[in-house]
Amino acid sequence: MKRIFSLCMVVLNFAFSTSICSQNFQGIAHYEYKKDMAGKVTFQTSNGSEALDQDIMQKIQKSFEKTFELRFNQTEAVYQELQKVAMKNGSDNATVDKLYSNLFQKVMIEEVENEWDSKKYLVRDSLSSYNWTLENSTKKIGDYECYKAIAIVKVSEKDLTDYVDQISNNNSKSVNLLAAVPPKEKIIIAWYAPAISVSHGPEKYQGLPGLILEVIDDGAIWSCSKLILNPLKKIIVKIPTKGKFIFKMEYDILVEKQLETMKDEDGVIQLQIQED
Numbered sequence: 211m212k213r214i215f216s217l218c219m220v221v222l223n224f225a226f227s228t229s230i231c232s233q234n235f236q237g238i239a240h241y242e243y244k245k246d247m248a249g250k251v252t253f254q255t256s257n258g259s260e261a262l263d264q265d266i267m268q269k270i271q272k273s274f275e276k277t278f279e280l281r282f283n284q285t286e287a288v289y290q291e292l293q294k295v296a297m298k299n300g301s302d303n304a305t306v307d308k309l310y311s312n313l314f315q316k317v318m319i320e321e322v323e324n325e326w327d328s329k330k331y332l333v334r335d336s337l338s339s340y341n342w343t344l345e346n347s348t349k350k351i352g353d354y355e356c357y358k359a360i361a362i363v364k365v366s367e368k369d370l371t372d373y374v375d376q377i378s379n380n381n382s383k384s385v386n387l388l389a390a391v392p393p394k395e396k397i398i399i400a401w402y403a404p405a406i407s408v409s410h411g412p413e414k415y416q417g418l419p420g421l422i423l424e425v426i427d428d429g430a431i432w433s434c435s436k437l438i439l440n441p442l443k444k445i446i447v448k449i450p451t452k453g454k455f456i457f458k459m460e461y462d463i464l465v466e467k468q469l470e471t472m473k474d475e476d477g478v479i480q481l482q483i484q485e486d
Contacts, residue, residue, distance in 0.1 A: 236283040236445040239421065240292060240436035241412040243276045246429045277435070280412060282421075285314045286447040287410045308450045311337060311416065313409055321450035326468040330453030333461045338414040340398065351423045351434060354403040359418055361398040369393035399426040406439065 277292040289309040308321040320333040340361040347358040373393050400411065404420040411422025412432040423434040456464070 235406075235408055235440065237281075237406070237408075237421075237437065237439040238441070238445065239280040239282070239412075239423075239434050239438075241278045241280065241432045242435045243278055243412070243430070243432050245431070278412060278432075280410060281445050281447055282408060282410045283445060283447055284408055285312060287311050288447050288450075289413065309414070310447075310450050311410070311414075313337070313416065318414065319450055321453055324465070324468075326465070331461060332450055332453040332455045333458050334455065335458035337416065340415070340417055342400070342418055344418075349401065351401060351403070352437060354405055354423065356401040356403050356423055357420070359400045359402060361400070363396040363398060365393045365395055396428055400424065 278289060279292045280287055280289045282288075287310070289311070290307060307323065310319045310321075311317070316337045318335045318337055320335070321330065322333060323330050340363075342359045342361050345358040345360065348355055349358075350356070370393060373391075398415070400415060400418060400422050401424040402411070402418040402420040402422045406421035407419075408421050409416050409418055411418070412425055412434075415422055415425050415427075415432075423437075425432040
C-alpha cells in the first residue's frame with residue numbers, strides 16, 4: 211500500500227511540475243518576411259523610362275522584405291519589426307508599431323502611428339479566427355519537426371466592394387501603385403511545431419497546437435530564422451500603452467475618412483513619381 215501511495219505521489223509531482231513548466235513557457239522567435247509584389251504593383255513614371263521603372267520596382271520589392279521579432283509566454287505575445295526595435299534603442303524619436311495578443315482573453319491590441327495625422331493609436335480587435343485543417347505532412351524547420359495546417363479564407367463582401375471601387379476609380383492619367391486584382395479565395399499554409407506547446411505565430415496567425423514557424427499567405431512568406439526558448443532571463447511581454455484607445459472598426463472608419471481627403475475629383479489618389 212505504501213509503495214502504491216509513493217508511486218501516486220511521483221505521478222502527481224511529475225504532472226504538477228509539467229504543468230508549472232508549461233505555464234512558464236517563454237521564448238523569442240525571429241521571422242524573415244518577404245512578399246512577391248510582381249503583378250501586384252503598377253505605376254507610370256513621368257518620362258516612361260524602363261530603367262527607372264525597374265529601379266522603382268526593386269525598391270518597392272525591397273520594402274516588403276523585413277525581419278520581425280515575436281516575444282511570447284504561454285498566453286501572451288508581442289510582435290514587432292526588429293529593425294525598428296534597433297532604431298528605437300538608438301533614438302528617442304523612433305517609433306515602433308507593436309501587435310500584442312492575448313490567447314486567454316482572445317484580444318489583440320495594435321500600437322500604431324497613423325501616417326495621416328501622426329498620432330498614436332491603440333487599436334483593439336478580437337483575435338483573428340482561422341478554421342485550421344491539420345494534415346499529416348511534416349517537414350523539418352531548424353531542429354523541429356513541423357506539421358502542416360491549412361486555412362481557407364473566403365472572399366468577403368468588403369473585398370468585393372473594395373475591388374469594384376478600385377476599378378471605378380482607375381484613371382489612365384493617374385498613378386495607381388496597387389493594381390486592381392480580382393479578389394479570390396485564399397489558402398493559408400502554416401507549419402507548426404507541436405514540441406513548442408504555445409499557440410502563437412507571426413503577425414496575426416495563431417490557434418494551432420504548437421508554435422507556428424512558417425506561414426505562406428497570398429505570396430507572402432514568414433519563416434522563422436532564430437528561436438530562443440526558455441532563456442535564463444525572463445521574457446517580459448508588455449501590453450502597449452502609448453496612444454489613444456480605439457476599436458478596430460472605428461479606426462478603419464477614421465483611416466477611410468483620411469484617405470477621402472486625398473482623393474481628386476475623380477475619386478483617385480494621385481501620386482507623383484519623379485526621377486532624381
